[in-house]
Amino acid sequence: MASRGCINSPDMFCYVCGLFTDKSHRKTLMPLMKKAYELYFDSKVDSGKSWAPQFICLTCSCNLRGWIRKAKKNNHMSFGVPMIWREPTNHTTDCYFCMTKVSGFTFKTRSSLNYPDVSSVSKPVAHDPVTCPVPEPPAENTVDEEQQQETGVSSVSDSDSDYQPEEEIHLINSAELCDLVRDLALTKGQAELLGSRLKEFHLLAPGTATATFRDRHKDLVQYFDMSDSICFCKDVDGLMSSLRVDHSVEEWRLFIDSSKTSLKAVLLHNGNTYASIPVGYSAHMKEPYENMSLLLQKIRYQEYNWSICGDLKVVAILTGLQSGYTKYCCFICEWDSRDKVHHYMKKSWVIRNKMKPGCKNIAHEPLVHRDKILMPPLHIKLGLMKNFVKRLDNDSAAFHHLRDKFPELSEAKVKEGAVSDEHGERFHQDISVMESRYQGRWSAAMLADYCWTLHRDVPDAQYRRTSMAKRFKPTSST
Incomplete structure (x- = not known):
């Protein structure tokens, strides 16, 4: 062999x-x-x-x-x-x-x-x-x-046929009930129903309240405000402290993006160890320069000065570049998009020294310093793949393989390299359930309710089957 x-x-x-x-x-x-x-x-x-x-x-x-x-x-x-x-x-x-x-x-x-x-x-x-x-x-x-x-195999199993109730029943306390509701991603009404049923079956510890879930966002809503069609966090340090997390600017980055339904600004932990923290949300705004400037002003970006990540469109807006298919579309160098003869020949281009409006497709004053911009590797890979697909022959075996893998896409969309990464970004997945739950009734309570689901009252609890949801661990000082 x-x-x-x-x-x-x-x-x-x-x-x-x-x-x-x-x-x-x-x-x-x-x-x-x-x-x-x-x-x-x-x-x-x-x-x-x-x-x-x-x-x-x-x-x-x-x-x-x-x-x-x-x-x-x-x-x-x-x-x-x-x-x-x-x-x-x-x-x-x-x-x-x-x-x-x-x-x-x-x-x-x-x-x-x-x-x-x-x-x-x-x-x-x-x-x-x-x-x-x-x-x-x-x-x-x-x-x-x-x-x-x-064999080292425990006699305890998750199989329904093997289940035998223990003689000593564990009664669920308030902290464990709250963590269970978070792991199951239950609404306020569903959480109260679960608590009521557990109380009826005598599975709750004495003193465990089940009617408090309707006000579960009350302690966190004080850190959010709403004005100019933007719901934003007005006290990031206070919110972090309430979630029992140390807020070190170097350990967090600001992610800005818009989906088909909303514009979002989120703090992501470097290394993706912790959950995403929303600091800005609007269901009626898109990504023009004025809205970006207003959003950064609301969340007091100049005070914290986080590193920023986003797609290439967001990066262009934040650095003041002119939108559309322009000649100088890069905020780092003076790469000429219309000089197609040298695109795959010339490796070194002149570095941009000035970000002055009116100079080489700079339309506005930059909102952030370009040293704070983190290049989006996902969008770069998608752009390379899009150009690769565009160069494929329609009659080639590779093109027909893509058609078979994505049968719902038309031939024109496959040829254009149609690839969506909206749901591949972490926060779009995390907040999608909360968006569908509120359905247009977005407010400070929605973001506070979402933040309530992030922390755990008993973070060190060990269970046979654990939740895959991101969570926060308490700091050493708590």
């Missing part, structure tokens, strides 16, 4: 049936599964081999579990001889994993894959009433406790 790895990882396939299995449908070979496998196929699991899968697919797991537990449904496998794995001799003609093309297939369409016939595997053999009948399940299906401990 060659020393290099396979094109497809062996763990992308089921150990029992050999079919392609994506990550969301894989199950670990638990002791119960190994015992069921041994009893059903009269063969032991040969685990620990690098050239064999170490996981089982959801279908085989349910069938083996149902068989050993004598369930009414999914109570046997569709084959009597499982997939037999052997070490392949090479990756070219004898590797089951390298020769299976799984690109574009899912768990539902895996049966239509073309699985190769190679000597390193023996494919499953279907049941036969005479030669290979369905075996009878054992009378007992318990797993040896010592074996369970040796």
Whole structure:
């Protein structure tokens, strides 16, 4: 066997049936599964081999579990001889994993894959009433406790069928209830309904209030104000302190962008460790120079002087450049957009020394110093890809591959390199739920309500299944 790895990882396939299995449908070979496998196929699991899968697919797991537990449904496998794995001799003609093309297939369409016939595997053999009948399940299906401990697997499971209530019930206190509401992203009404049901089921600790969620934004709304069609944060330091976060200007950057529905200004933590903090929002404004100037004035940018990131259009407005397809469209150098002869030949262009209005497409006084501008790598990559697509031949295999990958886009849009990164930016994803919840009734309460969902009352709590939402950790002084 060659020393290099396979094109497809062996763990992308089921150990029992050999079919392609994506990550969301894989199950670990638990002791119960190994015992069921041994009893059903009269063969032991040969685990620990690098050239064999170490996981089982959801279908085989349910069938083996149902068989050993004598369930009414999914109570046997569709084959009597499982997939037999052997070490392949090479990756070219004898590797089951390298020769299976799984690109574009899912768990539902895996049966239509073309699985190769190679000597390193023996494919499953279907049941036969005479030669290979369905075996009878054992009378007992318990797993040896010592074996369970040796594998290092906890007896606690997320499976519904394995759940057994503990004798001592944990009562949820106010802080834990608030964190649960944040993790579930519940509205105020949904939060009160959840608290009421938990209280009815006697699962809340004494003194836990459930009617306070309707005013959950009250403590944070004092840091926001609204004027000139802009909802903005008037005290960034106070908001950060209330969220129990140290506000160091060097650790945060200001992100400005507009979507189809709103203009947003957000503080992003360098490294994206913490959640995004909104400092400006308007549902009726776009990105002209006057609006940008008004927004920076409202959030007192000159006082904090954060670094700024955004798309190239926002960068051009902030640096006072003339909009549209201009000759000198770069705020760093005097790159000539109309000198197409030297675009891919000339590497060094003259650096801009002056940002004076009326000079080389400078239309306004710059709103921020250009040293504070962070170049947007995402938009640069998208621009390069857009130009690449524009140069493709309409009859080429690469162009038809893009058409197949994006069937809902017309040929004209594919040719124009139509790519949207709006939902790829973090805050557009974070605030989208809150925008749909308020639907035009945007106010200081909306931003305060969003900020309430960011911090945690019990940040060090450990749960079996954790939320993937961004959160804040308390500072060392708290």
